[in-house]
Amino acid sequence: MLSSPKKRAARPTKLPTKRPGPAGGARDRNRQATQQRLAAAALALFLERGTAAVTIDEIVARAGMAKGSFYRYARDKADLVAQILAPVIAETTGALDRCERALQVGRQGTLAAIYLTLARELSVMVAQQAACVLLYLQEARSPASAAPPAIQDLADRLTSRTIALTEIARDHGLIRAVDPEVSALAVLGATEAMLFAHLRGLRAPSATVPRVTAALVDIVLRGIGLQPRV
Amino acid sequence: MLSSPKKRAARPTKLPTKRPGPAGGARDRNRQATQQRLAAAALALFLERGTAAVTIDEIVARAGMAKGSFYRYARDKADLVAQILAPVIAETTGALDRCERALQVGRQGTLAAIYLTLARELSVMVAQQAACVLLYLQEARSPASAAPPAIQDLADRLTSRTIALTEIARDHGLIRAVDPEVSALAVLGATEAMLFAHLRGLRAPSATVPRVTAALVDIVLRGIGLQPRV
DNA sequence: TGAAAGCATGACTGTATAGTCACAACATCC
DNA sequence: GGATGTTGTGACTATACAGTCATGCTTTCA
Numbered sequence: 001m002l003s004s005p006k007k008r009a010a011r012p013t014k015l016p017t018k019r020p021g022p023a024g025g026a027r028d029r030n031r032q033a034t035q036q037r038l039a040a041a042a043l044a045l046f047l048e049r050g051t052a053a054v055t056i057d058e059i060v061a062r063a064g065m066a067k068g069s070f071y072r073y074a075r076d077k078a079d080l081v082a083q084i085l086a087p088v089i090a091e092t093t094g095a096l097d098r099c100e101r102a103l104q105v106g107r108q109g110t111l112a113a114i115y116l117t118l119a120r121e122l123s124v125m126v127a128q129q130a131a132c133v134l135l136y137l138q139e140a141r142s143p144a145s146a147a148p149p150a151i152q153d154l155a156d157r158l159t160s161r162t163i164a165l166t167e168i169a170r171d172h173g174l175i176r177a178v179d180p181e182v183s184a185l186a187v188l189g190a191t192e193a194m195l196f197a198h199l200r201g202l203r204a205p206s207a208t209v210p211r212v213t214a215a216l217v218d219i220v221l222r223g224i225g226l227q228p229r230v
Numbered sequence: 231m232l233s234s235p236k237k238r239a240a241r242p243t244k245l246p247t248k249r250p251g252p253a254g255g256a257r258d259r260n261r262q263a264t265q266q267r268l269a270a271a272a273l274a275l276f277l278e279r280g281t282a283a284v285t286i287d288e289i290v291a292r293a294g295m296a297k298g299s300f301y302r303y304a305r306d307k308a309d310l311v312a313q314i315l316a317p318v319i320a321e322t323t324g325a326l327d328r329c330e331r332a333l334q335v336g337r338q339g340t341l342a343a344i345y346l347t348l349a350r351e352l353s354v355m356v357a358q359q360a361a362c363v364l365l366y367l368q369e370a371r372s373p374a375s376a377a378p379p380a381i382q383d384l385a386d387r388l389t390s391r392t393i394a395l396t397e398i399a400r401d402h403g404l405i406r407a408v409d410p411e412v413s414a415l416a417v418l419g420a421t422e423a424m425l426f427a428h429l430r431g432l433r434a435p436s437a438t439v440p441r442v443t444a445a446l447v448d449i450v451l452r453g454i455g456l457q458p459r460v
Numbered sequence: 461t462g463a464a465a466g467c468a469t470g471a472c473t474g475t476a477t478a479g480t481c482a483c484a485a486c487a488t489c490c
Numbered sequence: 491g492g493a494t495g496t497t498g499t500g501a502c503t504a505t506a507c508a509g510t511c512a513t514g515c516t517t518t519c520a
Binding site for chain 1: 389455
């Protein structure tokens with residue numbers, strides 16, 4: 001006590017950033033479990049009714065905890081959204097980073113394979129984080145001041161880096177020489193639309209996922225590929 | 231006062247549906263002007279911050295009228311959104327209707343032109359109703375209970391009818407024989423993404439509109455067109 | 461085992477908001 | 491120009507919500 005006369009002065013609107021000592025102790029486990037319950041409850045509600053319409057009271061009610069506890073795990077609703085989307089953002093950014101790095105050192109013959117690796121990595125991520133991806137798709141087009149910043153961040157990053165990757169592909173002669181912004185937006189738009197229909201379960205193609213994926217890839221490659229038009 | 235003991239019994243939650251006599255009189259003009267002011271103020275706010283985040287108080291403040299007046303022109307916020315989107319819904323539905331009807335009576339050689347007419351009509355509508363279309367795009371992926379019903383309606387109708395039209399095109403051999411749900415979602419997704427980038431003004435292709443449109447049409451036609459893959 | 465500190469709780473506060481209503485102002489029509 | 495009914499007004503109510511806090515509980519660790 002004597003060494004910390006005012007310990008709350010330097011914490012204007014912060015979460016309790018410090019964890020107590022035990023790395024795998026009961027406290028740590030409890031904390032993680034509560035965190036999970038909170039995130040799961042919030043995610044379910046966000047998908048049902050949109051982030052804007054869901055209240056803190058509803059989240060804690062579904063998570064089965066008191067309202068005060070919410071504020072030990074998140075600063076506010078937007079912060080909780082950021083926590084929920086963090087894995088998706090990290091994995092997406094990582095896959096894009098790896099792709100760009102590989103493109104810088106790759107030789108002409110191996111470039112197409114690098115893009116395929118990106119596609120595969122993102123597919124795995126989407127399959128594993130389906131609910132989070134749906135949350136992103138559902139809110140990505142909200143105005144800047146409406147959606148939580150985390151969602152805007154991801155949307156901006158995804159678009160700009162897709163354009164950059166498309167530009168590289170064009171410069172290497174992997175696709176036709178059209179405005180990379182146009183081809184990137186077209187590919188991203190088509191992919192997201194298909195994904196959204198599938199994840200939301202509305203009007204999704206009735207064929208199996210591998211079949212739909214193959215059909216989409218075929219359409220995209222024809223659309224932006226090298227083949228001359230007859 | 232004495233002659234009207236109970237005049238409000240038969241009006242549970244209705245708007246004043248009856249207009250007073252004069253067709254082009256001062257009252258009619260005032261009413262239409264107020265309606266316009268309200269819709270314009272609301273639309274601007276909806277685009278800035280999303281329908282969910284905008285309050286009635288803000289709308290009437292920007293429209294420069296008292297709160298009570300709002301409820302003479304709309305039942306609630308969702309009803310106002312429906313009014314704002316009504317022209318877009320009507321024109322879109324009309325263009326789709328005309329296209330379907332034309333396809334039923336058209337001969338093989340004229341079918342492609344019918345789809346082009348649809349595209350042209352929708353383009354004109356988008357150009358004239360840019361703000362409303364942006365509102366639709368911005369909210370179309372919200373969960374059913376979050377977005378105003380009018381937006382959900384339009385989204386559902388647009389998707390299902392695009393699929394139907396794509397199916398007809400495939401059956402007539404205008405495009406390749408792939409699952410029409412896949413090609414329809416791909417085309418719609420690509421188009422909406424481009425449109426959204428353009429209308430929102432974010433990361434829109436820097437080329438001119440006709441040039442971008444031509445590039446997109448080219449990509450789409452290559453993607454779903456008949457040409458065999460080399 | 462007991463002191464120390466994170467952790468959980470839910471009642472509480474202040475504020476923001478949807479929707480109402482009694483009344484004033486106005487257009488209409490005779 | 492006055493009777494009649496519509497339109498405009500803004501204060502008002504009831505409610506719902508975000509965020510706080512004093513209190514008691516659990517874990518930690520010596």
